[in-house]
Amino acid sequence: MPFRLDPPRDRKLYRLVKKAEPVRLVKGRWLYSPGDPAREIWLVHSGYVRLVLPGMERGRRERTVSIAVPWETFGDEAFTEGHRRYGAVAGATAVVCPLPKTAFLHGLKTAKRSLDAYLEGQERELHRLRHAQGGSHGPTAAQRLAEVLIDVGARCGEPSGRGMELSERLTHQVLADLAGAHRATVTTLLNDWIYDGVIGVTDDHRFTLRRPAELRVLAGYHREE
Numbered sequence: 001m002p003f004r005l006d007p008p009r010d011r012k013l014y015r016l017v018k019k020a021e022p023v024r025l026v027k028g029r030w031l032y033s034p035g036d037p038a039r040e041i042w043l044v045h046s047g048y049v050r051l052v053l054p055g056m057e058r059g060r061r062e063r064t065v066s067i068a069v070p071w072e073t074f075g076d077e078a079f080t081e082g083h084r085r086y087g088a089v090a091g092a093t094a095v096v097c098p099l100p101k102t103a104f105l106h107g108l109k110t111a112k113r114s115l116d117a118y119l120e121g122q123e124r125e126l127h128r129l130r131h132a133q134g135g136s137h138g139p140t141a142a143q144r145l146a147e148v149l150i151d152v153g154a155r156c157g158e159p160s161g162r163g164m165e166l167s168e169r170l171t172h173q174v175l176a177d178l179a180g181a182h183r184a185t186v187t188t189l190l191n192d193w194i195y196d197g198v199i200g201v202t203d204d205h206r207f208t209l210r211r212p213a214e215l216r217v218l219a220g221y222h223r224e225e
Helices: 011-019 101-109 112-131 141-156 172-179 183-196 212-218
Strands: 023-025 030-032 040-046 049-053 063-068 072-074 087-090 094-100 157-160 163-166 199-201 207-209
Touching: 011 094, 011 101, 040 101, 063 072, 063 172, 094 101, 101 112, 141 157, 141 163, 141 172, 141 183, 141 207, 141 212, 172 183, 183 199
Parallel strands: none
Antiparallel strands: 023 094, 030 087, 040 072, 040 094, 049 063, 049 087, 157 163, 163 207, 199 207
16 A cells, blocks of 8 residues: 655655665556565656556456555555565556665654554555445445545645646546446546536646545535635
């Protein structure tokens, strides 16, 4: 589950990044497959990485269960012995850096603010995964998609007017996987929200969250006073 590395807060961990040998991945290139040995933690320097599981049915494409965006780490399955549960594939042209798991874990444990941030990130991701289940008594596809957009905006959004612009280009399929919804449903919702002016799309097909407060309402959050 991705953890955001903040250099001012994580100086010990950041030193590991400066020593790392960057690896460049083109879109669609696998960094590792589900079940590969977990030997190191990875940090995204640019682009983004999809964390995936095999399709539910034989022959079906892999499912994106999470993404790691710039300055987020992933691959913390390496903290325990055994194999990786998730695969990792570049969602766009990306540069990633391998970090030694023992040194990374030591740095995490000895920096209270970093450890707190890591645990908070785990809690947020588990909350999102639980909501993505949907079902008759769970949030609707619209609520789950709105929540995904809010989460991604908080992680890789850049201020743009009264809203924010996502730094990464996320496909409808990736958003559908993250929201636990069908791609056609997500495409319909996105088109409706674009028409209503809640979100927008840049010339290079990145989403902008034009009215974040309204998006929060769509996610089922109470409107802020």
